[in-house]
Amino acid sequence: MNPSDVEAAVCRSVSASIIGTAFAMRAPLRTYKLDPIIPNWRLISQTEGEKSPAIGIKSLPDLQAGLTLTPPSIPITFKCAPNPFAEGSECIVYHGYDLTSKRAIALKRYKRVGAQFNSPACYMYKIKVRAICTTYATLFNDKTKPPGSARLEVTPVDVVSCPGQDHYLLETFLDGKVEKYSNNAGVVCSESPHSELLQSFSHFTWVVSRKSLVICDLQGIESGSYCVTLIDPAINSLSAGFYGQTDLGRKGIERFFETHQCGTVCRAMGLSGQLL
Numbered sequence: 001m002n003p004s005d006v007e008a009a010v011c012r013s014v015s016a017s018i019i020g021t022a023f024a025m026r027a028p029l030r031t032y033k034l035d036p037i038i039p040n041w042r043l044i045s046q047t048e049g050e051k052s053p054a055i056g057i058k059s060l061p062d063l064q065a066g067l068t069l070t071p072p073s074i075p076i077t078f079k080c081a082p083n084p085f086a087e088g089s090e091c092i093v094y095h096g097y098d099l100t101s102k103r104a105i106a107l108k109r110y111k112r113v114g115a116q117f118n119s120p121a122c123y124m125y126k127i128k129v130r131a132i133c134t135t136y137a138t139l140f141n142d143k144t145k146p147p148g149s150a151r152l153e154v155t156p157v158d159v160v161s162c163p164g165q166d167h168y169l170l171e172t173f174l175d176g177k178v179e180k181y182s183n184n185a186g187v188v189c190s191e192s193p194h195s196e197l198l199q200s201f202s203h204f205t206w207v208v209s210r211k212s213l214v215i216c217d218l219q220g221i222e223s224g225s226y227c228v229t230l231i232d233p234a235i236n237s238l239s240a241g242f243y244g245q246t247d248l249g250r251k252g253i254e255r256f257f258e259t260h261q262c263g264t265v266c267r268a269m270g271l272s273g274q275l276l
């Protein structure tokens with residue numbers, strides 16, 4: 001391993017998400033082996049399931065009124081690779097193919113096993129987190145920022161439930177290098193020119209939410225200088241665990257502000273000084 005590889009490995013390890021709740025750390029892990037190869041889909045049998053309806057983009061008042069989620073009810077036929085190709089702190093990720101929509105997909109399952117990790121509710125909350133993040137990204141895009149600031153998008157997520165009571169998170173498969181900008185504990189780790197914008201986005205969510213949450217754990221795929229598509233952002237709220245296993249609560253918010261330094265984007269948006 002050469003020095004730059006060592007640095008990259010350290011960077012990856014410190015910037016991984018942190019699982020917050022004690023029960024999450026105690027639950028046993030699935031057995032799996034990562035395999036980066038996309039399988040020959042002709043050799044993979046198809047699975048029938050039901051998918052959650054698209055939730056669409058919500059306004060801030062919609063979020064404040066509370067989101068009502070509809071359980072999976074739309075038929076879907078798909079194929080899932082036998083082994084995952086990637087893993088995060090919470091989930092393992094499989095290549096998949098959606099035969100209904102004819103598109104490559106990413107299917108995610110929780111790494112931990114046990115009833116609390118395979119309930120529809122455990123998967124459905126991810127839709128809520130993603131809807132909140134999408135709303136804040138939309139508001140952020142509409143604000144005046146320094147010229148050349150990229151637009152933020154958030155990958156939508158659906159929940160798929162199968163007859164054997166297996167559940168998956170379903171996302172469109174995005175091919176590209178994933179850039180990690182921050183984790184959920186204040187660690188910033190990116191030399192991307194978009195890094196400052198992403199840290200400002202986290203600060204923006206604190207201000208616009210009236211100091212009730214910080215969207216963090218930011219990673220995404222960059223499309224040139226124009227757009228960053230965020231994958232699986234997390235929320236730190238005032239109550240640890242409220243937005244799932246990666247919600248570190250007030251401690252996570254404090255850690256964000258311990259490391260965050262307002263730059264030109266925060267100043268242009270009037271965020272400077274609006275701290276804890």
Ligand SMILES: [Zn+2]
Pocket residue numbers: 199200203260261262263266271272
């Ligand atoms: Zn700031």
